[in-house]
Amino acid sequence: MAKGEDAIRRRQNKTKRKKLQKKESSSNVTARVAAIIAAKQRRKAGKRRQCLGMCFSLPTPDDPFNDRHGKKEFQIKETKKPMSLKDKKAFVKGKSADLKKGTENEREKSHTFMYLKERRNSLNLEGTELPVNGKPAVNGHQEQACEYFDRPSKFLILCLNAIENALCHNGTYNVEEKKPLFVNHWGIEFWKCYSSGRDIIETSGSSSSVEHTAWMVSTAADSIARNEKEGLSFTSPFLLFLVPSQEKAAKVRSVCKSLKTLGIHTVSLHPGAPIDHQINGLKSCEPEFLVSTPERLLELVSLKAVDISGVSLLVVDELEALCKGGYLANVNSIRQSISGRPRTMVFNDSINYASVPAMQNLLIGSICRLSLNDSVASQSACILQSVNVCASEEEKLLKGIQVLDNAYGNSHCSQPVNVLYVVGKDGKFQKLVSALSLKGYSISTGSKCILSEVKNSLDTDRIKRPAVSMVDKDHIDTTELGEYEVVIIPDFVLSIENYVHILTKMARHTVKGVLHSFFTKEGDAPHAGKLIEILEQCGQAVPEALRDLSLTSTMLES
Incomplete structure (x- = not known):
């Protein structure tokens, strides 16, 4: 019985497909490599055959017959309820x-x-x-x-x-x-x-x-x-x-x-x-x-x-x-x-x-202290500037010691107060050291007054002696001033820049800082005008004696 045309055409097409497949496989990769590539693609696509699931999973108490082939049970998310206060x-x-x-x-x-x-x-x-x-x-x-x-x-x-x-x-x-x-x-x-x-x-x-x-x-x-x-x-x-x-x-x-x-x-x-x-x-x-x-x-x-x-x-x-x-x-x-x-x-x-x-x-x-403002008024907030105009050098020395006595409450004893004297290396320095020693103060010439030294400063009668730190005016830029609550400038031989440096760096951890400075009419008059500007900028009162000293200095210059 003769075969129909459709059957002949299907057989011819099948023969052609086989030839093409054999030609492509021989030109590209072998059958083994092609199988490996196909398996990798199935793994990436998550289309592994069910039989392979048996090879890579074991029965569990939740799935004793391994019906899910190691796959987790699908969980439905619960809708969130509004929270009360x-x-x-x-x-x-x-x-x-x-x-x-x-x-x-x-x-x-x-x-x-x-x-x-x-x-x-x-x-x-x-x-x-x-x-x-x-x-x-x-x-x-x-x-x-x-x-x-x-x-x-x-x-x-x-x-x-x-x-x-x-x-x-x-x-x-x-x-x-x-x-x-x-x-x-x-x-x-x-x-x-x-x-x-x-x-x-x-x-x-x-x-x-x-x-x-x-x-x-x-x-x-x-x-x-x-x-x-x-x-x-x-x-x-x-x-x-x-x-x-x-x-x-x-x-x-x-x-x-x-x-x-x-x-x-x-x-x-x-x-x-x-x-x-x-x-x-x-x-x-x-x-x-x-x-x-x-x-x-x-x-x-x-x-x-x-x-x-x-x-x-x-x-x-x-x-x-x-x-x-x-x-x-x-x-x-x-x-x-x-x-x-x-x-x-x-x-x-x-x-x-x-x-x-x-x-x-x-x-x-x-x-x-917290501020992003670098102005003198901001950095020196809560620090009192006390300016004294004296008639002579002896008066300056006596008033400086009086300020020190007031800082310690006129009693050698109480809480340690960090006091700094800013002095120059001259004859006045030796006179000041002698006067403070006679008053019973312990002199420290280091760059910082340590509280432990104050506690351990004892005289022969086992009485605590208040410590006073002194620093040369030439070393003021390298001195740690943040811990000093009271700074005394007995002889105003500083520049205004050094004065501002002391004012903005002292008493960083207290609101009770005081900066004392002493003037005389003969030697310190040229600094009076600039110091008045700083006092006004910081919102502090200007002593009348300092204004008079500034006017006198201006008249002499003119």
């Missing part, structure tokens, strides 16, 4: 612990944190050890303490980003015109000062800005998260932010409310709202942050509507405005209502020396 606060506790784990993100590898890592040793000031996990460091844990304050935590950066996003959404902050908050230079310096454990004074002569507030409240939120991780709880607000007006309270509140989604609640108290409404509001919540004017806060404290005894961080904004408004007594009463010694941050919004006594009442211990 109580759950959000619990979320903050776990969030700080979770964010500590894992690899560092790209932002923490930026130049900002490399800069912080290089400066990590500067946090350990005065040779004191930093606290570890909120507790004082002990011997052997110094390295651990440095690692703890190595850099801002991820939760702090999370808070800054939350504030930045909210402010950009409201149109009150533009990242294109300004830098992102987490690389703000002022904020980095504030964080280093805060990590040192000292009180902070801002001496740029301005009030807090949006960037300042963002870094302060984010750092406070991070401290809350760290303490809660250690099992500590707060019955009182953690942060108390004192402001002079309702308008300023609204600005601070607008920054703080961005942290509400992270479990940080802020309450604003001011005379613009009924006091009954504020009392009911305080009963219904437990705020972590309080932003208030002094008079309204004291009124609520007297009614026992709010407890501020456990406040950990006190921020006083626009101190000069509070003093002029008559709220200084209220601020002092608020400070006394806080038990213990809270961390204090003061914004000195004026270069006038009139507000310094109020600052000295608030900042009792060692401080950190």
Whole structure:
């Protein structure tokens, strides 16, 4: 029986395909290599044959018959439910612990944190050890303490980003015109000062800005998260932010409310709202942050509507405005209502020396100075410049010793006070050393007066002898002046540049620094005019005798 045309055509096509396949395989690769390539492609595509699954998987208790061939069971994701306020606060506790784990993100590898890592040793000031996990460091844990304050935590950066996003959404902050908050230079310096454990004074002569507030409240939120991780709880607000007006309270509140989604609640108290409404509001919540004017806060404290005894961080904004408004007594009463010694941050919004006594009442211990302003007034804030015009060299010597006696409270004993004499190598120097030795002072000619030397300076009767450090005027540029609270220039033989150097480098860790200088009409009159300019620039009173000396010098020159 003859075959049909279709059958003949299929057979011919099959023969042709075989010839082509044989030709291609012989010209390219062998059959074994082709099989290896095909298997590799199947593995990459995830299309391995079911029989091969048996070769690479074993039965498990969940799949005893190996029906799934080692494949995981498909899991359906659960839809997230909205979190309540109580759950959000619990979320903050776990969030700080979770964010500590894992690899560092790209932002923490930026130049900002490399800069912080290089400066990590500067946090350990005065040779004191930093606290570890909120507790004082002990011997052997110094390295651990440095690692703890190595850099801002991820939760702090999370808070800054939350504030930045909210402010950009409201149109009150533009990242294109300004830098992102987490690389703000002022904020980095504030964080280093805060990590040192000292009180902070801002001496740029301005009030807090949006960037300042963002870094302060984010750092406070991070401290809350760290303490809660250690099992500590707060019955009182953690942060108390004192402001002079309702308008300023609204600005601070607008920054703080961005942290509400992270479990940080802020309450604003001011005379613009009924006091009954504020009392009911305080009963219904437990705020972590309080932003208030002094008079309204004291009124609520007297009614026992709010407890501020456990406040950990006190921020006083626009101190000069509070003093002029008559709220200084209220601020002092608020400070006394806080038990213990809270961390204090003061914004000195004026270069006038009139507000310094109020600052000295608030900042009792060692401080950190914070300012990005390099002006003489900013760097010498809270340092009193005392200028005395004397009739003779003997009067200068006597007044200099009298200043020294007053610095030590006229008693050889009490707390060590770092006093520096800036002198010249001449006959006056030997006369001064003899006079101080007769008064019972211990003279040190080193470049720095060490407190241990003061404690160990004993005379034959086992009485402590106050130590006085002396330095040659020619070595003043290489002398460490930061620890000296009192500097005396008994013979004004310095240049004005050296005077400014002393003024801006002394008393870095106190608000009670005093710089004494003594003039005579004969030899020091040419310096009077420039010294008057410095006093006026720093907002301090100019003695009439110094003005007369300047006029006399000008008349003689003309």
